[in-house]
Amino acid sequence: MAFRVETNGRLDGGSPVPKYHQLKQILKEKIETGEWAPGDLIPSEPELCRMYGVSRTTVRQTMASLVSEGLIVRQQGKGTFVAGPKIEQELVGFYSFTEDVMRKGLRPRSEILSKGVTAASKAVASKLGLAPGERVVYLTRLRLADEEPIMLETSYLPEKYCQGLDQIDFRGRPLYDVLGQDFNVELTRARETFEAAVADEYEASWLRIWPGAPVMP
Amino acid sequence: MAFRVETNGRLDGGSPVPKYHQLKQILKEKIETGEWAPGDLIPSEPELCRMYGVSRTTVRQTMASLVSEGLIVRQQGKGTFVAGPKIEQELVGFYSFTEDVMRKGLRPRSEILSKGVTAASKAVASKLGLAPGERVVYLTRLRLADEEPIMLETSYLPEKYCQGLDQIDFRGRPLYDVLGQDFNVELTRARETFEAAVADEYEASWLRIWPGAPVMP
DNA sequence: GAGTGGTCTAGACCACTAC
DNA sequence: TAGTGGTCTAGACCACTCG
Secondary structure, eight states, X not given: OOOXXXXXXXXXXXXXXXXXXXXXXXXXXXXXXXXXXXXXXXXXXXXXXXXXXXXXXXXXXXXXXXXXTTSEEEETTTEEEXXXXXXXXXXXXXXOHHHHHHHTTOOEEEEEEEXXXXXXXXXXXXXXXXXXXXXXXXXXXXXXXXXXXXXXXXXXXXXXXXTTGGGOOOTTOOOOOOTTHHHHHHHHHHHXXXXXXXXXXXXXXXXXXXXXXXXXX | OOOOOOOSOOOOTTXXXXXXXXXXXXXXXXXXXXXXXXXXXXXXXHHHHHHHTOOHHHHHHHHHHHHHTTSEEEETTTEEEEOOXXXXXXXXXXXXXXXXXXXXXXXEEEEEXXXXXXXXXXXXXXXXXXXXXXXXXXXXXXXXXXXXXXXXXXXXXXGGGGTTGGGXXXXXXXXXXXXXHHHHHHHHHHHHHXXXXXXXXXXXXXXXXXXXXXXXX
16 A cells, blocks of 8 residues: 555535634644643644645644644744643633634624723722722623624723823714613613622532633633 | 836845745834824735735735734725724724733733623623523633733623533632622622713713724734 | 635745754 | 755635625
């Protein structure tokens, strides 16, 4: 037998999910499951081309993405290696909506529902290490995957980290108006929500990390 | 005269500096000097190929790099736009805390302050396209850069997208206990916060989306 | 339909690292 | 010298946006 090529599976050319992305998921899984351990030399570009039946450009597109995520390290003339374990800090709590959605082959999008500045409440201030009353920026975003709403997210951050915000020009862009009734309602409910959650404390226990989570954005 | 090609400068093929990098510096300068202002449509890929005498691959390599630095925003079918000031990008659309912090040479970390499931309030349900009362997962995270608290973030997402969450293993990760007193306080304050924000409605007016807004990280 | 960016191919030559 | 990743070309087809 002349050739016996080791293949780890073919990529689906008809899929709406790009090949480089399919390949990325495959390689990522090998890394995350430990099949490829940190420090391991992974197959070279030509090898991957053969194994998965794609061009070198596609392999390189995959690799570039994995590098940017910090999963692999490349060295000219030597090869491509699995990167060391991420700092534990990064493992817990980081969740990239975009990454996660794209990994599923969907298209992520964000809508800003509201944003503004306000004085930090005592609770927010203490969490952020500010004096109560210091100004914070808030932002509420709706995140969608393939136009389906997936996540509602509100963030606060100290205004002092947002220098220059007031220099933004608006050039006639529509001003979204959400401040008002909606928020009173939402926050009232949110409060009830949290109170209910306390009662359901056991439920909180099954949560720690997020669905697809270990995730580096 | 047969040809008169508009060029903004030729790239040096003999240079040890790659063409895509030379081109990147050129485009970067146009953006940073304001020759291309935020929101401006910049030349298309074929145009840049002609202008600088390089292949589309090289132009795209340049573009990818500028995108990853947040200097431009691309939209299929529409074109490539100059991104707004940094701060804006951070607040609008997709924002990767981790990337941003790392870009600044700091170490990102997240703390989960709370999470759980609860029934969706009317407001949350409507935003997420759920029926009121459908179950949602909530998560509150504190994000830090070099141990300095930078952002407080709360997210809601439909429980139905979190299948299998209960199969997560915790492997000794600490379970943070925050449900309780703290949250009543925080939410009460938060409500005051938003009410204050309403009073300061004019402040909200300086913010909204901006040019290239549908931003992909 | 024309123009844009997104994906992909099959080559090529180079600089670097190892043997 | 052989193998690796880094750069680059000249095509191709597609999905999307807009008039």
